[in-house]
Amino acid sequence: MNSLSTKIVGTAPLAIIGQNGSGKTTLVKLLNGLLRPNQGKVLIEGVDVASQTVAEWSKKVGYVFQHPEDQLFLETVEKEIRFGPEKIGMAPKAIDLAVEKSLALTGLSQERQTHPFELSPTAKKFCGIAAVLAMDPAIYIFDEPTMGQDARGKDRLAQLIATLHEQGKLVIMISHDIPFVIQTVKRVMVLVKGRLLLEGGVAYVFSKEGLLEQAQIRLPEVSLMGKKAGLTKTYLRVGDLLAQIELAQASRDDARKGW
Structure with a gap:
């Protein structure tokens, strides 16, 4: 990835858009240490991400994978949701509460004993989200969250993002779904070949038709x-x-x- 210098301030939901290969996933994986920069630093609240492990950052930065199959591995939905909180040392009662809350927010309360791979594509995606919700991080990264979602799933996802924002959480979303981006976020970053082409409020970014053409965004x-x-x-x-x-x-x- 080329040199990229920017600062994310506040908790207004943010979307990172750009064509395949523009560096979107690389950028967000730098935020929780899944990848390490070859040069420069990634700072979260003044702390260098490279100074802590991925496991340590998982308490602060929750990453929901683009493909649920890359994230889910246990026998039931409930076990998937419990796994993260147990690993970061949450108290048993807090885990029970987190599980119930996450099931309710993602609409999976009736699927708690279902094997994740038996879920519909929409529910499978929400199972991955629920597993991260239960750890209650300050920052959520959603990688292509609308992929495989039906209209009802998109509505639930939009409401979830709004709820997290109301709770003071920062949601960073990678997406090719421009209508959903416009519906749900306040800020947009446009990447082209690993560099930041454009950033700002939704109305501002989508008024720059010429620059968006450079990024092949319609x-x-x-x-x-x-x-x-x-x-x-x-x-x-x-x-x-x-x-x-x-x-x-x-x-x-x-x-x-x-x-």
């Missing part, structure tokens, strides 16, 4: 519809676009009437 359909309608502003939500079109039509009607 604007969402609602934005393209607005451009075809002759609107200069980039609209990211259908409701906002329709309201602007109706306003423009009303103005034209008034002009024809001579008002």
Whole structure:
């Protein structure tokens, strides 16, 4: 990965986007020590990530793998969720509470005795999320969380991200799902070949059409519809676009009437 210098401040949900090979997964694996930088430093709250083990950082930074099969390995959903809290030394009563809370948040309460590999793709993904939720880290990294998710799963995931934000947790998401990114996060980073091309609020980033083209990122359909309608502003939500079109039509009607 090329030299990348940036600072993540606050807990507003963040998405990292870019084409395959842009360095997204490499970047987030540096945040919990799964990878080590060849040069420079990665600091979390002033602490060099390289100064602690991956196991130590797992208490602070929870990583949900892109493919659940790379993460899940025990016989039941409940055992998967208990494993992390037990390894980091949580008290038994705290573990029981964490398990129940994680099952409820991920909609898996009825699947606690199911083998994870017998779950649907959506539920399997949430099992991996629940296993990290139970450890209650301050930072959550979701690698392509909408992959394999149906509409209901995406809605649950969006609500979960909002809940974690309300709890003061930082969610960092890698995603190619641009509509979901727009729906759920406040900030976006765009990577190209290991370098930071663009970062900022959602509206700002998606207004930079030329830079996004460099990253081979296509604007969402609602934005393209607005451009075809002759609107200069980039609209990211259908409701906002329709309201602007109706306003423009009303103005034209008034002009024809001579008002």
